[in-house]
Amino acid sequence: MKKIIRLILLVLTLGTLAVGCGSKNQNEEIQSENRQQTETKEASSEGGLKIYATMYPVYDFTQKIAGDKADVKLLIPVGQSSHHWEPGQKEMKELQEADMLVYNGAGLEGWVDKVLSSIDTDIISVDSSKDVNLIPSTHTHENEEVHDHEETAEDHNHEEEHEHGAYDPHIWLDPKNAVIQIENIANALIIADPENADFYRANLDKYREEFMKIDTMYQEQLSSPAKDTIVVSHEAYGYICHEYGLNQVGIEGIFAEGEPDAKTMAQIIDYVKNQNITTIFTEELIDTKTADAISAETGAKTVYLNPLEGLSQEEINSGEDYISVMKSNLEKLVEALS
Missing domain, CATH: 3.40.50.1980 (Nitrogenase molybdenum iron protein domain)
Structure with missing residues (x-):
């Protein structure tokens, strides 16, 4: 061949x-x-x-x-x-x-x-x-x-x-x-x-x-949310935000470089409190320790949002794919922004 x-x-x-x-x-x-x-x-x-x-x-x-x-x-x-x-x-x-x-x-x-x-x-x-x-x-x-x-x-x-x-x-x-x-x-x-x-x-x-x-x-369900900002483990969602009129606050940067310093942590915690953010989005391939700490400090719950960089073997075996995960992510975004 x-x-x-x-x-x-x-x-x-x-x-x-x-x-x-x-x-x-x-x-x-x-x-x-x-x-x-x-x-x-x-x-x-x-x-x-x-x-x-x-x-x-x-x-x-x-x-x-x-x-x-x-x-x-x-x-x-x-x-x-x-x-x-x-x-x-x-x-x-x-x-x-x-x-x-x-x-x-x-x-x-x-x-x-x-x-x-x-x-x-x-x-x-x-x-x-x-x-x-x-x-x-x-x-x-x-x-x-x-x-x-x-x-x-x-x-x-x-x-x-x-x-x-x-x-x-x-x-x-x-x-x-x-x-x-x-x-x-x-x-x-x-x-x-x-x-x-x-x-x-x-x-x-x-x-x-x-x-x-x-x-x-996505266009229909994110057209007029009550909130327009998501707090995420790392800044993977820039294209979603750009296309559907949202903003993201990342605990880590685009390339998941590592945990934020104390100053950045304080800024994120203050922002979550001041903006009444109720959800911190985490993901499977990144340590949730920092997100859990922000959650404990602010009372916001942690929810798994999948950036699709990789699926677990269990997800693959069960038939999950790009389409099903994108639909699941949309449901979680709609709930968090309501």
């Missing part, structure tokens, strides 16, 4: 293929399809594409588009944060045998360029953030109580090398960005495996429609 791909790459380049839209999706089929995808990936056809996806959102997106036409594997282990992980010798060996690497981009995987340059193979690399308008990560806690950094980089050039920390990488949390990501993934699959182009296009149509339904839900 890799020899075929090498020949194709001599003729075709990514980003030139238009992908059509079409078929409808049935909501009730999603959960069962997710279970089948995660339980039977080894059943993909012999000689099919071998694909690694760096972290959960692009892994889920790639599975949705590739279906049973490829063997899609998650590179960053379940339960580990994508912000601080780098591949070791085991992963480098696996990538050496892969046909395609799909990554989030936007500076999240700062190691990608170095790894790709060191691999002695014609692996196809897919930057799923291509054509997404990125939000600069210019925020600092000092001298601010409410953190507002929802300025977009309209003229962002994806050809330039992203310096880690230059942009907010949590692009998938805006469903419209997720649509761009699955389009980039579908284009790459169609180029690499043109015999199954119609299959990939059909899956793209299906999930494009499903993701846009999620966007509509």
